[in-house]
Amino acid sequence: MKALVLAGGKGTRLRPLTHTSAKQLVPVANKPVLHYGLEAIRDAGITSVGIIVGDTGNEIREAIGDGSRFGIDVTYIAQEAPLGLAHCVLIARDFLADEPFVMYLGDNFLIGGITGPVKVFRQSDYDAQILLTKVTEPRFYGVAELGPGGEILSLEEKPDRPRSDLAIVGVYTFSPAIHEAVRAIAPSARGELEITDAIKWLIDHGFRVHSHLVSGYWKDTGRLQDLLECNRIVLEGLEPRILGSVDGLSEVTGRVALEPGAIVENSVIRGPAIIGACAKINGSYIGPYTSIGAGCVVENTEVEYAIVLEDSTLRGVSRLTYSLIGRNVEVTRSEGLPNTHQLMIGDHSRVQVQA
Structure with missing residues (x-):
């Protein structure tokens, strides 16, 4: 089994920090978010890892190297533009070959790792497995609607009016059937090949897609409040x-x-x-x-x-x-009078001062 880690993207919600730095390398408890994901993949027994990189590829390569210090073997795959998660699968076809694989979004943070879900997938005949968790603001995520028996009724990417509060966690497991699906779908209204559309294609064509509810802590660290909350959670368990x-x-x-x-x-x-x-x-x-x-x-x-x-x-x-x-x-601190705030701030910044 292989892993495909997505470490491209522009990180617009963490600007201006991500104008000059990869969002996946922003630290939680002084360790980059991406490191937690690579360690979780290794702990699940997966050592062959492809990393999708974009504009910040040089920084990612410098931080991760060949992967040996994590106990993995890394292959880098360049994506010319952020054209969607399914596009990442498309361009990684040669690396993935015909093996099942985990796709892990590099800015995701999942307490408890992925060993359990990976074990379930390996012991099953599923063609895809998605992880779900309840969130308070589902419109910011991919959202799944489940039937009374746990079957997947619908999948939507960042819907204006979500049909449920179940967000799709950024960790997916696929059989080689996903390669046919990503070739069959068309770009969405935002010009991207959506992984939710590829999964829906699998469901519509009779492939077995399983959903697994995550009870542990999960965050997409793309926003300040989520990053600070992840930092809090990790520090709670600090030795x-x-x-x-x-x-x-x-x-x-x-x-x-x-x-x-x-x-x-x-x-x-x-x-x-x-x-x-x-x-x-x-x-x-x-x-x-x-x-x-x-x-x-x-x-x-x-x-x-x-x-x-x-x-x-x-x-x-x-x-x-x-x-x-x-x-x-x-x-x-500004010295002398008048007692003023002196600021030099880049684009897309946010500063709050007490009047």
Whole structure:
């Protein structure tokens, strides 16, 4: 069995961060989202992995390499434009050959892994298996409507008026029958080959399609609130470790991971929280559900429920919360009068300030 991981796409909902970085490499608890998916695939016993890449392909290649450090063998497949999930299957035909495979969306986050669903598929004669979970805003996802016996009645991609609250999780399992389906469908109104249309084609032509309800935690990390929530969930299960240095004037409580080379001085850290390697925390408060990346400097600042990427500086900020701060960013206090906010912000940004 093989795996096809989708790591293309533009990540428009996380701009401006994704103008310069792949959305699949945004970290949760200081580890890229894509790493969690590759580890789940490996743990399910799959080692041959094709990764679909687009504009950020060079960054993905640099971050993943040949896959050996994950215990997998990686083949990269370039997609010229984001033309739909079914298009990814189409261009990966040579790699996939005639083997069954898992298709895994690289920006998805699924607690508990995929070992169970993969085992069910391997022991069955299904031609496709989709995972479903209940969500509060189904219009943002592919949606499935099930009959009283669990049969799939309909599938819609991001419908304006969803027929159910069951979102299609970004992990699919297919037999080689899917190759006929993706060749048979036409692009949707948004110009993409939709995987939901390919699955509907399988159902309409008598192939066996199974739905599996996921009880564990799942998120598509394409939005800020989902990314912060994933960070919270992972930090809840954090194993405490103090591998850096903490001075006698500091207080570290709860589940806190302090990576090698990190320095904490005259500060309070209340977990769950993770402080990356060689980060420096001075005169600051780091509150729960916060990830501080490697090489960051946090001075005279209060921050909680936030993700700060590596090599950024927060200095003199009275309160920062519910935030995602990119790499090599400076957030500092303006000195002198008048007491103003001074901002240099890129396109598609969002900033909230207290008047």
